[in-house]
Amino acid sequence: MKTREEIFEILKAQFPDAVLGIDASLPTEPLISIDPLKIKDICVFLRDSEELKFDSLMLLSGVDDANGTKTKDEQGHDVITGGTLSVYYHLDSVYLKHRVTLKVSAPRENPDVESVSYVWRSADWHEREAFDLLGINFLNHPNLIRILMPYDWEGYPLRKDYKNPEFYLGMKVN
Amino acid sequence: MALKTERMVLNMGPQHPSTHGVLRLELEIEGELVTKVTPHIGYLHRCFEKHCEAMMYNQVVPYTDRMDYLASMYNNWGYALAVEKLCGIQVPERVEYIRVIMGELQRIASHAVAVGTFGLDIGAWTPFLYLFRDRERILTLFEMTCGARLLYNYIWVGGLSHDIHPDFVRMTREFLESFKPTVTEVNNLLSYNKIFIERTANIGVLPLDTAINYGCTGPTLRGSGLAYDLRRDDTYSIYNKFDFNVITGQGLQGTLGDTWDRYYVRVQEMLESVKIIEQALDQLPAEGDVQSAIPKRIKPPKGHVYTRVENPRGELGYFIISDGNTNPFRVKVRPPSFVHLEIMDDLTRGHLISDIMAILGSIDIVLGEVDR
Amino acid sequence: MGLLDKEFSEGNIVIAKVDDLFNWARLSSVWQLGFGLACCAIEMMATSAAHYDFDRFGVIPRNTPRQADAIIISGTVTLKMATRIKRLYEQMPDPKYIISMGSCANSGGPYWEHGYHVLKGVDRVIPVDVYVPGCPPRPEALFEGLLKLQEKIRNESMRKKTV
Amino acid sequence: MYEFLNELLGNQILAMLLTAAVPLVFILLFTLFAVWLERKVSAHMQDRLGPMRVGWHGSLQLIADFLKILQKEAPVSLEADKPLYNFAPVLVFAGSFAAFAAIPFSSKLIGSEIELGLFYILAVSSFMVIGILMAGWSSNNKYSLLGAMRSAAQIVSYEIPTALVVLGMIMLTGTLSLTKISEMQTSSFWNWYILGGPGLSLSKFLLIPFMIIGFIIIYISTLAEVNRTPFDIPEAESELVAGYFTEYPGIKYAMFMLTEYANMFAVSAIVSILFFGGYQSPVGYLGNMLGIHWMIPFEQAFWFISKGLFFVFVQIWLRWTLPRLRVDQLMALCWKYLIPYAFLNLIIIGIISLL
């Protein structure tokens, strides 16, 4: 049973350049932020190391940080440029009963994050959903296609600056 | 010697009697043997997360009902716990007890539907209707307290919408007494029926390490033999005050972790919930206003929280990020059915079409939760 | 061109009697397509279960649209599902009826404002005969919807409408 | 029946058509009654009420269903193979109705006094398999094809245990004609074959256990031949949507239903003739006591129909309690259990009948 700070120390020792820092200021759960292209090796280490044994990924959620510059286009919808899209990983160890939260941020224009679906099988669909709703591109994912929205849908609905299409296959959307 | 038959792609499409709603399974079959299953979901994607960003904290509660519409009491509870942890609200003792009673009643009702439709997929019509008859009695209890049969909007952030009815306790005890013989009835009709065992033992075997790696939780994981129950291991609310044992599959009828085990774990869990409710009813504090801790305006501090609750289907997690104003910045839900549906492809290697239905019934998915 | 396709003159007494007989037959054995979308499907299952019995009115669930005469759209119709529902409706043989159950099917329900993937009402895709309000409607409300549908069938007629 | 009409009308073909019309009308009425019975029995078994609104306790429900089916449109899908698609219901019903030719409803009322009655019934029941395969293949639908292949394999392989048990019975009775078999089990239920057949010899008591085994085997295999639960795999709602009649709307679907219920009655009639004394009354005839001899055929018909209905009720009862078998378990049950047991039963009956 390790606290998050101890886990952060172990990770910092193991991957000095990949682990960017811990954000313990928030009232609830400290957050370890990690470089997006190194996430896979860290996760393999987290899963296979004897003292940590994070054997199940509880939740992988994509978030649109919306911290870019807001501009208005002609119809009055604001468009965000720049800023980051981030992915939160909640890991849990079933046997040692401790949890950790990792965070990865990638630029909004071409958000590339290494896929972890070869570390935990449950990440496969979570990543497809993050891609489907937020457009985060997961590198060498088995088959990165839309999962919830129709396969021929354009745009990423959960982005803050998303605008509903007028018609879809002849049906009025709103 | 077997001549190679052509692969046929069979669509068990959105409208199918036993896909528990709008799920499309694309099967690649060879004669009767299934070689590949690709589930297609999204036919019931109702944009829950987009709604959460556009609404205030307490307006989101009715939408959580409609996600897992068979266990909506637990959805509210999960969301309420998350926001209470975010704002640091302390809920009075009586509310905690009522929430436990309602949650466990909802577990019995949800398991009744799960076991009933599982029997339906195997072809036994009658247990489904017996279990629905008892579920109706639970629904009348819910209707007495919060006026709704299926989607309650009952557990609010910081308290409850209504206090319980004066003779709610008496009627619940009557129901618990009358429910025990039903489980033995289902056991005789289904669990130990030779044809049922023939159809479900050694089918869809899920080994433990794959189950953990897939992130399976709840009866699906416990069916494979690991006693991992959030009410015991990651205790939330006042579950540490009740003693109940966590049911795990023992491989009684076939190998450990097969369809029969997952089914039998659910049947036994109904009895455990009856025990919990009886203890909760005994220790229920008589006085206490259930709406005392409900804040007028919920404006949580900046930050994020992830809470997990033991939903009848597995671990239901709420990940809420707040940026300080009254609307949540981002709400992400971890639905257990979404995770369990992923294993359909690997679990059904080398089975027949009739087993696909048995396996799908045993992992018990609800499409409202899968597609959110 | 069957008997049901033809239009008859107003005063035709024989056809009036045949009308009532056929209408009585059609309304007392409405076979619903066993198919549920969302939370209203659970209420529909509760309606055909033991406590409220749909079979009392002669309604039994049939699995293929070929043998069904009524679809009860019970739940939210999303855009991805709308094309499938249109296909199912088309594949039903002809005297067919639609009951739109629940406010999601009537008008998009609680998802009308921010639901980018929700079709705002199933009548944008298929012609609906009876709307049953409620979210989810109680089994009694569904019975009332069925009675409304039976009333509507009772007044159908093969004679030319001279209004 | 036929002779009586023959003198009346003179023309033989017409007389025969009328005698054939009697079982047809009986089947129609029986189907209307049996479907109503199934819905009411299944309802009351499941704590429900079943059809109540349409007539007194749903009595007119089936007439309404039939009239509504009459009005249903019958679209034939483009890719379906039209001639086969339309001919399948005809062949299926003709096959199952032909079995009624040799079944004696009472001593006077029988379709045709065919000498080899049982042999003919076994032969004609494979008509249905062709019809089902035709229906499944021609409607160009994956579900109906799977359903048709499964049901063909099932009916074909369950005919053998039926034939073996029938063979055992013939060794005892020494005749193939069903009327003679019924005649042998006269006067009281003590002479029924389930209790070892007529006479009081030692072989009668030795036969009883093997007769019961024979009855169980033939009842299980005829259940499978009629596609009733726990063997209703061809139209397994939970997997193959509606089996081989997925693509059949309206009246053609009603013909398949008519065939299924006609088969249910034919099969229970055969079982009741072979083991429970066909139209013989267990306790003797009222007609004999009161001396009215023209009443006896009607009494016999009454007993025959009530025995048939009892077995149909048991089939309905089984349907709503037992879950469904899988295809390979079904075939294993037939080839690995029923056929070997039927073989042994046959040999033992042969030895006993020699004593």
Place this chain on the structure above:
Amino acid sequence: MLMLTEFGKVFIFILLGAIFVTIAIIAAKLVSPNRPTHEKLLTYECGENPVGSPWVKFNIRFYVVALIFLIFDVEVVLLFPWALVYKGFGIFGFLTGIIFLVILGLGMAYEWRKGDLEWARPHPIPPELDKVLSKKE
């Protein structure tokens, strides 16, 4: 005067069955409406467009079962006349039939052993972790 033989009566039964069904279908066609649209005439596949045609080569198992059925049905057909008259020949008549049955029993044992009686049994392959993880879609 043509005499209606027993088999003539049986043929009339089959004819009447066929006539009844055709009359019923034609009656329904007269009454029922007929409004075909393109979508109505597509094959039903749970609301999806079917992929590939169902008319594919079918599993060999069905033909093997048909063959085995043929053997046993022929056997039963040959046994029928024997069953009627074997009592007349006493113990020897009975023994001839039994020898015939035993030979066929051997045939069945052979098929059983060779596995022809096996239907498509499910051979479940439980998912191992490493194979699952290294799965390329």
